Amino acid sequence: MSGVDHVEPEAAGGAATGTSEPTPTRTSHLPGTGAMWFFVLGDMVIFGLYFIAYLAFRARDVHMYRESQLHLDQNIGFVNTLVLLISSWLMAQAVLAARSGDLGPSLRRIYGAAGCGILFILLKLGEWWSEIQAGYTVKTDDFFGFYYMLTGVHLLHVVIGLITLGAVAFRLRTRSRSSAKVVEQGATYWHMVDFLWVLIFAMVYLVR
Numbered sequence: 001m002s003g004v005d006h007v008e009p010e011a012a013g014g015a016a017t018g019t020s021e022p023t024p025t026r027t028s029h030l031p032g033t034g035a036m037w038f039f040v041l042g043d044m045v046i047f048g049l050y051f052i053a054y055l056a057f058r059a060r061d062v063h064m065y066r067e068s069q070l071h072l073d074q075n076i077g078f079v080n081t082l083v084l085l086i087s088s089w090l091m092a093q094a095v096l097a098a099r100s101g102d103l104g105p106s107l108r109r110i111y112g113a114a115g116c117g118i119l120f121i122l123l124k125l126g127e128w129w130s131e132i133q134a135g136y137t138v139k140t141d142d143f144f145g146f147y148y149m150l151t152g153v154h155l156l157h158v159v160i161g162l163i164t165l166g167a168v169a170f171r172l173r174t175r176s177r178s179s180a181k182v183v184e185q186g187a188t189y190w191h192m193v194d195f196l197w198v199l200i201f202a203m204v205y206l207v208r
Helices: 034-060 062-069 073-097 103-133 142-173 179-206
Strands: none
Touching: 034 062, 034 142, 034 179, 062 142, 073 103, 073 179, 103 142, 103 179, 142 179
16 A cells, blocks of 8 residues: 555546546437427327328419418518527527526526517417408418418417416426426427428418
8 A cells, every 4th residue: 555545537537636526427318208209299290281281282273372372461471480480599598598507597588488479479360360351261262271270270389388388487486406307398399389380481471
């Protein structure tokens, strides 16, 4: 024995620091739980079938679909797309903050994302009102039938998303140790809602 205690190297491969605290390691994982992803992927399949049906009917009368598309307000559609993209960014930032233990900033970003969701609903309802006032209803033609169906089902998902974000915010206010995972759950659903709208906007508003 030399009289000097033998120091074992760090398990992470770094140099010994002389402290008993383990070196934190970063682990990557898929946000959300398996149950949430099962729900999200199932929803994506259902919307995929809606999109296939829309494109199939559109192929039968492209001219009518193009003419009907001209009566949609692309400006509102674009603003709503921008609103949801901002909300998606805020949720991503909320996840990062929650993982770092900064629950206050995470909570504020969730509130911001929810505010964007509410703004989206108000803009969409206003757009529907204008179209109905102009005489374009679900009975006008196949295009508007699909338009109200797709945007209506999506709007329902936005409402469910807002309820989900409210539940996440409540959990965050309790300072639960599982707060980061809860925020990831909410963000996973909210990103799906945003992604579906981008597809709807592209197909229904833009594709000619």
